[in-house]
Amino acid sequence: MNSFCPEIWPEEPTPKSQIDCQECGLYCQGSRMVWGEGNSNAPIMIVLDNPGAREGREGSPMVCGTRQTLQKAVYEAGLHQDQLYVTYILKRRPLRKYDKERTRTICMQHLEEQLIKQKPALILCLGNVAVQSFFGNPEVEVKGLRGTWHEVRGYQTAVAYHPLAVRRRPNLYPLLAEDVALVANKLHEIQ
Numbered sequence: 001m002n003s004f005c006p007e008i009w010p011e012e013p014t015p016k017s018q019i020d021c022q023e024c025g026l027y028c029q030g031s032r033m034v035w036g037e038g039n040s041n042a043p044i045m046i047v048l049d050n051p052g053a054r055e056g057r058e059g060s061p062m063v064c065g066t067r068q069t070l071q072k073a074v075y076e077a078g079l080h081q082d083q084l085y086v087t088y089i090l091k092r093r094p095l096r097k098y099d100k101e102r103t104r105t106i107c108m109q110h111l112e113e114q115l116i117k118q119k120p121a122l123i124l125c126l127g128n129v130a131v132q133s134f135f136g137n138p139e140v141e142v143k144g145l146r147g148t149w150h151e152v153r154g155y156q157t158a159v160a161y162h163p164l165a166v167r168r169r170p171n172l173y174p175l176l177a178e179d180v181a182l183v184a185n186k187l188h189e190i191q
């Protein structure tokens, strides 16, 4: 029997037109840009707040804790890497204090373009920041929305706890697993 083993999902290169993006100012105080990971033609798009590190301190490739926990839930739900694409509200990880509201609003336009181009069948938003930005409502939270489907921006959308929150509070893992399974089941229904 195969067992779970975290792996480095392929990174989607940043489009040439966006490589020099400086629109929100994070280019001078954020990590390098990561556009997305996994299969850009996948039926499921997972939306996180911002990219975690894909390289360790010495620059060698690594699978960060967020990705490890997400991949475990994905594996247990019977989903394959090819069925998934991961992207972010912000394409850079902020390294210092920044204007959150303004930066998220500006960078969301890139996600909107990705949606138009990729047209995923299902969306899974992870964590309150991704949920609030994607739903366009600062009042909503994972707690009140998880476990069911929502029509957002014209897409069937589910929400779940951020894998990092799950690592900090392992009692949340069964809820993350449940929500990823919800998405896997829906995909089986519609395919």
Ligand code: SF4
Residues within 6 Å of the ligand: 021, 022, 023, 024, 025, 026, 027, 033, 090, 091, 092, 106, 107, 110
């Ligand atoms: S975070 Fe988004 S808007 Fe800001 S510089 Fe990067 S790609 Fe551009």
